[in-house]
C-alpha cells in the first residue's frame with residue numbers, strides 16, 4: 812500500500828486523528844496552513860471526488876459538516892475555509908480524496924477561495940450553462 816492516506820487510515824502511519832467513523836477518518840494536516848487544519852478522508856482509496864461511491868460521498872460530506880463547528884470552536888476561530896484540490900492540475904498532491912478544513916480569523920492574512928483565481932474567463936454564462944446541462948442529461 813503506497814498511498815500515504817490509506818496508510819494513515821490503516822493505522823500504519825501515525826497521525827493526529829480527531830475522528831474515526833465507519834467510512835471516514837479525520838486527522839490534522841502535518842503541515843498546517845493554520846492551527847486546527849484538518850483533513851477529512853474516505854477510508855476507501857479514491858483519487859478524485861467524482862469517483863466516490865454515493866454512500867462514501869454522503870459519509871464524507873456528513874463528516875465535514877459534523878466537524879466544521881467543533882474544529883472552529885476548538886480553535887476559537889471565526890469561520891473555516893473548506894476546500895478540495897480535485898485533480899493533479901489543481902495542486903492535489905495526495906491522490907486520495909481529502910477535504911481541507913482550515914480555521915480562519917479576521918485579519919489572518921489569507922484570502923477567500925476567489926483569491927486563487929485570476930478570472931480569465933472566455934465564455935458566456937449561457938454557453939457554459941448549456942454545456943454543463945447537456946452533460947447532465
Ligand code: 5GP
Pocket residue numbers: 815826827838839840841842843850895896902903904905906
Ligand atoms: P493537497 O495539496 O493534495 O490538497 O493536500 C495534501 C495535504 O496533505 C497537504 O496539506 C499536506 O501537508 C498533507 N500531508 C501530506 N502528507 C501527509 C502525512 O503524511 N500526514 C499528514 N497528516 N498530512 C500529510
Ligand code: ZN
Pocket residue numbers: 814815816817818855856857906907
Ligand atoms: Zn489512498
